[in-house]
Amino acid sequence: MSFDELFEQWREQHLLSGGAPTTPPYWETLIQRFVAYLGHSDPARVSTQDVRNYRDHLIKSGRLLRTARHSDLAALRSIFRFGIEQGLLPIADPTSGVRFRSSRLVTSRKMMAFSDDEARTLLRAADLEDKPSRRWIPWLTALTGSRISTIVNLRHEDVVKIDDVWCIRISRQAGPIKTAASERIVPIHPLILERGFIDFVHSTGRDRLFINKDARRFILDGKTTTSSIPAPYNPGRTTRNRLTEWIHSLGLDIGRSSGKDPNHAWRHWFKEKAFEVGIPEKITDAIVGHAQASISRRYGAVSVPVMFDELKKIPDPLSH
Template sequence: MAIFDGYLRERQSSPATIKRWRPVITHLVDHLGHDEPRSISADDIIGWKEALARQSASGRTIREVYLAAAKVVFAWGVENRKLDANPAAGVSVRVPKRHRPRGPSFTSAEARTIPSASLSRDQSKISREQALARRWIPWMCAYSGARVGEIAQMRGRGIIEVEGIWAMRITPEAGSTKSGQARIVPLHPHLVEQGLLRGAEQAGDGPIFYDPARGRGGSAGNAHYKKVGERLAMWVCDLGVDDTHVQPNHGWRHLFKTIARRAGIDPEACVIAKSRIVLSMRM
């Protein structure tokens, strides 16, 4: 669909967005039997929604993936005078409130299990980079609240010293960030004490937690660092931290926010003010 390609060009969408949304638009075109956006009506979108439901797509997926993508693309078409109206506007799916038997963060026991296992010296059956990922990524996530993908893409040069304070530079250039913005996050002194700087120094300009030369190709839409996160998640599940209501990699971020709120600190604030780290978390 030309309108989708136009949206991608102007927005300069990330490979991950393209990979996620192109099948959505392709599915819509296949359902309609044509790719002329001016001929699409609200009834067509409702029919598409109902067809997705018959194909066993969950209500949440229909709402948050299929309809969300269509609404954004068609809205771009209206803004650029390629459409008179957005046919997906106002079309939604009523989704029952999700029942959570527990919160999304790790329990205290789970939060101890993973770092403890990361200290194991029995790493002979995995690559050096995979061993480094197990050793450091859980700790870095626990102490910073950063996303696993942001840490997994970290390069050696991303560990920097700012006015005497060690920090990590999280940048879109290394892989991706959810906001698309770079930021500098202070390293907890405990990470420095444990020897993280040595691993960063050895990596140099390259990634710390994977070897591009040894990877199986990778691509912009399926980057190496994502595979690092997938392998790490499988390892965490193998440790017994396998409750399906908790994401094995994202649990650290939720735990960080929980502890920050408990301490009366804004969980989104990781601040270096006048060379002083004012946000610190101890396990």
């Protein structure tokens, strides 16, 4: 049995058991990367030493420890355990006991917010862009406290009017979200509306606002080619990565090494501004999709008009 055959059986069971449909395309890329490293496609020949060597290869290649632990090795571990449990592989689990011992790639630095100067630089650059992802995602993430990875998956139908207030709907139907609390309705800040966001939504001719779901390209070891592989790559992830590259190109000292991951720094910036202007914590939690820590704040949903009135307190990032 080849890795491809094993993976297809795992994929079928994963989907039948209600697993996330976005996981198989991503994990297939990780499995193929492992196969390319091995130089063969026979899972029964894989030893624990092979997996250890691959772990060391990931570390030396500069992949962050958390990424490698939760993605590359998690995929391998699940596939091998599935094959063994189903009687498809006559071997002991080669991933058993393989851990990341070194902490040299782990950063203890807390993720921080963009500074006001960084926020201004990014949003001014966004205002000069025509490409939808660059034009709108920075503003949407800044003024909703959402992750880039969430906003990038927005669909045409996720822009809705509720109680005469334009909102975005964030749901697992659009793409992966972190927790149940992440599903929410968020009013759109007037600064975004003034820039013509609704006109953009109405003018776009595709279901997804920022990604092309018809694209079928495959990324492996840094090379992008037209794919003949059945599972497509994750187009949302690619759009997010390209947007992050553009943000880095603006010459700011940002990134995980500086404690300012673009996927999270807007989120922290929004929470700081919400605190500064006195938005109640319960309403901030509702906007950013945080589970409320205090039991006394868990009861009673926040209405859209109330959220919108509070959201309007966030000042124009370009004017201060």
